[in-house]
Amino acid sequence: MLIFGLLGMLGVQFTYFASIEAGNAAIATLLQYLAPLFILLYTVIWKKTRLFAMDFIGAFLALAGTYLLLTGGDPSQLTVSLRGFIWGIMSGISLAFYTLYSGPLLKNYSIQVIMGWGMLIGGAGMNLIHPVWSVPAINWSPSIIGSILFVVLLGTLAAFYLYIGSLRYIEPHEASLLSCTEPISAIISSVLWLSVPFNYFQILGSGLIVLMTVMVSIKSAKRSEPSAQETSFL
Template structure:
């Protein structure tokens, strides 16, 4: 049976986004059942994924970029900043939110990134908010309230640290998205993301050495049972590399807008897998809040307005 390019692209996005969502649930198992530290898993994920991505780039037509990207001082500084604040920032805050709470809430909070981008661009361009902007801000706030409280002012469904890390994850993803825009016009995504991951992983090692005087890869290494190894392999291979490839390659077949729309399967996969596999409580008004946030992101992708201006 022949599958059209557009259908192929849509399938790739759905699978890639679902793998990202499932990797969050796998990480939650590693943190809360296998007792892995957030810092150790983030370091391993970034270093292994980064090395493999650069290895792919080495055997592609972009191999020269692996070295050339470091020859310009300004570009090198931007790359280091991207790796530390963008890549490491996104990965660590997201996994920390999962460790303190659960994958479902962490993924939805990170999904607020387009909202933060909208607010930033409104401030940057000194644009008065449109009716759509006000609509988006109100419902995103309302949806977040329902997600975190299940509609009760007297009860939070996850801990305060989980909420803080989740919001920081959304802010980090917003920075990652905005800051990488110009870099991606100059360098291939495999080289940029590969180096960003390695820089982020090395940054995590250095930060841990300075703050705890421990070498994280040795001091925090867990007992690696078969289940632990399989889950780590899933997070690195399926939840990072394959998901990244599917998302990246799908752009050849469908538009970025369609990619964003279908990307909503990531939080859905995280919610469904957390509830089914881990029996994470996800109550009615939390579901309503999650649906509102996803709807807001879809509205932003359909009617970008201020986001279409030159960042």
């Protein structure tokens, strides 16, 4: 649990925000969602897991769809500092570790226990580096308090709770692929609330991610059938 809290929970959060600080949210999100590739590499090299063609197709669709969503088809938007790039890659590796390492914990503890202790340990670990009493004084306006509560309760607690909960029903690499639907919600929110234009490349990216989601869901359903161990998805 200590390893999970420090390297998993804290690792994912800190590297992601550090990547945003050094670059921008779009690049940070794109690099973080390289996690499916790191999980595939781990399962093939260390676990000797047999992966089917659909796994690699799903990974390609997830990455391609995320790329189109976050860049709108314009590669020039991928310019980022080396520091931002490194933090982003570390964020993807941290997310892969978080996904894989939480699996064994779910066999012994409930989701509530894992989330509660993971966040407590991660927060305590960060407090050793940057104590809460050393935070510069700011004007704690209602909007700032509301934003912090939104990040803590919805952006962190709810998101991580649901993500860990999904690992009870699907494989780690499938969970990481399905989580790539996050950019879709980001795009929809930006269009509805911030009037951000939504071009054809982003529509295509959304379609690729939806297709990937359907593929992974169908495969997970087939895997739960009695004959799933005797036949492959293809």
